[in-house]
Amino acid sequence: MSRHTAIRWFSSFIPSPIAVRWPERLRSCLGALVGIAFTGGAMHVLLGPALGIPLLVAPMGASAVLLFAVPASPLAQPWSIIGGNLVSATVGVACASWIADPVGAAALAVALAICAMFALRCVHPPSGAVALTAVLGGPSIHALGYRFVAEPIFVQSVALLGAAIAYHTITGHRYPHAAFQGAASGPAQRIATPQASFTRADLEAVVNRRGELLDIDLDDLESLLRDIQLQAYARSFNQLTCAEIMSSPVVAVSVTTSVSETCRLLKQHGFKAIPVIDADHHVLGIVTRADLDGERTSSDKSIVRLSMQRWFKPKAASPLLVGAVMNPAVRTVCLATRFVDLLPLFANDGHHHIPVLDSEERLAGMITQADLIEGMYRHAYAEQWRAA
Structure with missing residues (x-):
């Protein structure tokens, strides 16, 4: 454990300030x-x-x-x-x-x-x-x-x-803590809230104004409220699916495609990732620019090391293939996956490119962060046009 990591770990023991007068x-x-x-x-x-x-x-x-x-x-x-x-x-x-x-x-x-x-x-x-x-x-x-x-x-x-x-x-303190009158009586009832986002300072000001100790850390509360904001915003896109926002047709490669050819395709189309498929268009994995730039491969060996091995072995004259460097643990979604279910995959799970499969589990399209943004814009524009 490095000194910086140890200091950061011990710093996590420091208690949060209590927002109680x-x-x-x-x-x-x-x-x-x-x-x-x-x-x-x-x-x-x-x-x-x-x-x-x-x-x-x-x-x-x-x-x-x-x-x-x-x-x-x-x-x-x-x-x-x-x-x-x-x-x-x-x-x-x-x-x-x-x-x-x-x-x-x-x-x-x-x-x-x-x-x-x-x-x-x-x-x-x-x-x-x-x-x-x-x-x-x-x-x-x-x-x-x-x-x-x-x-x-x-x-x-x-x-x-x-x-x-x-x-x-x-002493004029509310206890037991039953729900406020006027709170939502069912899951479908809407609660009117301002559209503007909140800051950490806003959160601290409200907690200080309430003047009581809440049984939740401010960091957890902030994360919870932001997830709620995201969920509420995504709910307006409830009917939007992958089929409407994905990029299609998709440029794909096979496990026998050379690394050099894959690099050329990525550069030509401006992609950051490309799916790997078999002859029946079933997704076998995905390869990214990071994989091709020397990041860890599926066998935990870098491209440089594999290339050196092939260079010095007489039987290794054939070019390095995508099958040796692709990531087989690829996350996929189906055509009917809703927009609201896609957001957590990109916002919380760290995905950037997700292949979309049809009913027969064949590659039908690709969802990227750019596709999400474009889909949100088109949906919001359509809503404004209908309202007008």
């Missing part, structure tokens, strides 16, 4: 104080000096972080804490009863708790600690058996949740 941070700290105090007090009032039942279990501290510091997170919503804690407590008690080895029981309890939380849509990270507590909590916890699920887990979960709802209501 200090009043909001203090409000979260005070909320956790109130929530934990109320939960412990409620247990004392309800159960009194009950022996063997803890007034507070450690996972409630982790739940308090989510409920008061990150209330917008899906992991902090009411069903997450109640359902997650109950199912994890049940799984933990069962594993502690069935498996004598505490390490094996703890590992299985956490794994099964996660599986159950996913199935019931109530993922709550502190619930993993609830499952561990049921297994490793000691004789007093084991003596409770399945009573541990109700007392203390259910009682404390409800008390902490009630404190969170009351506290957020009193």
Whole structure:
């Protein structure tokens, strides 16, 4: 590992700045104080000096972080804490009863708790600690058996949740985080948005203005929003297919075409890549200018090395053929592939030239980035003409 790579890797450990104002941070700290105090007090009032039942279990501290510091997170919503804690407590008690080895029981309890939380849509990270507590909590916890699920887990979960709802209501904070009124009620409902793109500064300004901690990194949020923009824009081209925008007919070569002839064709037509086909026009691979300029070949040998081998061997007088340098792992699409499905291939997967196949998997055309741009322009122009 080079020094530059190591520095960049260690730099990735640096936390992102928290876009939460200090009043909001203090409000979260005070909320956790109130929530934990109320939960412990409620247990004392309800159960009194009950022996063997803890007034507070450690996972409630982790739940308090989510409920008061990150209330917008899906992991902090009411069903997450109640359902997650109950199912994890049940799984933990069962594993502690069935498996004598505490390490094996703890590992299985956490794994099964996660599986159950996913199935019931109530993922709550502190619930993993609830499952561990049921297994490793000691004789007093084991003596409770399945009573541990109700007392203390259910009682404390409800008390902490009630404190969170009351506290957020009193301090004017939205919780639970249900959808805003007027949000889309179905997948087909449109949401009016401005056509202009956004910048990173716009994103940071909006997040700062909301004044709450979002359970997503800004880089991930920016990437998500840009993908949404791209998807929304591409949706307007939903009926546009490869058959309408591809370049056809296609100049192609065979595996027995010489490298020199292939270079001549690329230069003559101004191509950057050319497909390799067999006698039935089935695509066998693709060869690019990079392949012919000394990049890695399919056998991980450069053109120069192969040429030198042929030069010094008496039987290697024949010219170097495309079959030795082409890339057989070629991505293809069909004539009916939609424009909206092509965009991710070019934007995210790094493709620049994609052969198009007909219903019999024969080469019918070629899609390039230039074809995409031209297809977008023609479609947009046609839409404007129809609107006029």
